[in-house]
Amino acid sequence: MLKIIISLLIILAFTSFSTSAKWQVGMGVVDVLNFQYDSLGNKYDTRNKLRGLTGISASLGYKYQGWQQIYFIPVLILATGINKEKHDFPEVSVELEHLVSLSVRMQYEFDNDFYVYTSGGYNNFQSKFSTSRFDGSAVAYDTKETFGFGAGLGYNFIVPIAAELDLVRLEDDILLIYLGIQYRF
Numbered sequence: 001m002l003k004i005i006i007s008l009l010i011i012l013a014f015t016s017f018s019t020s021a022k023w024q025v026g027m028g029v030v031d032v033l034n035f036q037y038d039s040l041g042n043k044y045d046t047r048n049k050l051r052g053l054t055g056i057s058a059s060l061g062y063k064y065q066g067w068q069q070i071y072f073i074p075v076l077i078l079a080t081g082i083n084k085e086k087h088d089f090p091e092v093s094v095e096l097e098h099l100v101s102l103s104v105r106m107q108y109e110f111d112n113d114f115y116v117y118t119s120g121g122y123n124n125f126q127s128k129f130s131t132s133r134f135d136g137s138a139v140a141y142d143t144k145e146t147f148g149f150g151a152g153l154g155y156n157f158i159v160p161i162a163a164e165l166d167l168v169r170l171e172d173d174i175l176l177i178y179l180g181i182q183y184r185f
Helices: 002-017
Strands: 021-034 051-065 070-081 084-087 092-109 114-131 138-158 161-171 174-184
Touching (some): 021 070, 021 092, 021 161, 051 092, 051 174, 070 114, 092 138, 114 161
Antiparallel strands (some): 021 174, 051 070, 084 092, 092 114, 114 138, 138 161, 161 174
């Protein structure tokens, strides 16, 4: 996995000589929401049963000019968890160990500094489950690799800085929410 990411970053670095492309870096907060199901497969009332794992993220993208106001942007997002979700029974805490997302956006920019986009790509995230019950502790990891698709919107506050909100559906029961700041150069 790490070799793939490094290879893609090297390819992006050599394509930076193109005059119609721009680098963008960002940071933000990512939340992985997991909808809960009962034993029959019915989704719970999500008002109180939505479980979230929050992390802090960094992103790197490269903006290519498409047609007129349409741009294509490959984006790499790396995140790590910053909170633990605790369950009473069994006494287990869950946290986001890491998230790697490699996607391509198709972005449409309006004249008033507002833009919308759709995205699709590979996502890998790992959750850590731990408990300290029964005279000891135990740790288990759950890794998910999936293709995700989503949509987002952004607004340029000043020329190089923009705020973004991104929603990505990873599986039927997992939703990724990203809120961040982008700096373009």
